[in-house]
Amino acid sequence: MAITYMDPIFSGIAAVEIQGPRVLEFVSLDENQAEFDVIGISKPRIRIIDHRPAVKRSMRSILKSGRVEELSNYFNKPARVTLFSEKKDCIIVRLEKTRTKRPQHMLWIAIGVGENIPYYEYKAIELQQMNENNYALFSLYKRP
Numbered sequence: 198m199a200i201t202y203m204d205p206i207f208s209g210i211a212a213v214e215i216q217g218p219r220v221l222e223f224v225s226l227d228e229n230q231a232e233f234d235v236i237g238i239s240k241p242r243i244r245i246i247d248h249r250p251a252v253k254r255s256m257r258s259i260l261k262s263g264r265v266e267e268l269s270n271y272f273n274k275p276a277r278v279t280l281f282s283e284k285k286d287c288i289i290v291r292l293e294k295t296r297t298k299r300p301q302h303m304l305w306i307a308i309g310v311g312e313n314i315p316y317y318e319y320k321a322i323e324l325q326q327m328n329e330n331n332y333a334l335f336s337l338y339k340r341p
Contacts, residue, residue: 206280206288207320207337210300213292214273217308219265221245221272223256231256237308237333238325240286247292249276275300280321280337288321288335300340307334317341 215221221233224244231253235243247253255271258264276292283289290304302320309331314324317338325333 206282207302208279209277209302210275210295210297211278211302211304211337212274212300212340213276213278213304215269215306216310220306220308221268223260226253226256226260228253235306235333235335237327238323238335241282241288241323242286243288243290243323243335245290245292247272247276249274249292249294252292276304278302278304278337288323303336303338303340305334305336305338310334 220236222236224232224234226232229248231247233245233247235245251271251274252268255268259267275295275297277295279291279293281289281291308327310333311330312324312326312332314334314336317336317340319336319338321335321337323335327333
């Protein structure tokens with residue numbers, strides 16, 4: 198996928214956490230990156246491009262074993278996060294390796310949350326209803 202990046206919405210270090218039984222849909226994997234789409238959020242589509250070596254290695258193993266539940270063990274780690282808006286219908290999230298252990302920001306992607314989410318200083322947030330009681334959440338916020 199050829200992407201033209203615009204000015205970033207956010208660029209910095211963040212803790213990264215996916216929450217829920219299946220939060221990301223695998224798109225592709227090559228030697229440079231693993232790509233995922235966030236499940237449950239369609240407009241705008243959110244594409245994650247992960248350059249972290251541990252995630253790429255884990256995806257190779259997961260594709261062989263089918264044990265998708267293992268992804269969070271490698272994905273839920275701090276990263277250098279850059280958010281770009283590509284036109285109005287797509288947000289690109291680029292994740293890169295960092296050595297920072299306790300970042301000031303949190304990238305939280307969850308499935309099955311209720312409509313009442315915590316109040317934080319959000320840099321980006323998208324909350325979309327999946328069914329009567331469950332929502333998909335994509336958020337980046339400053340930790341309290």
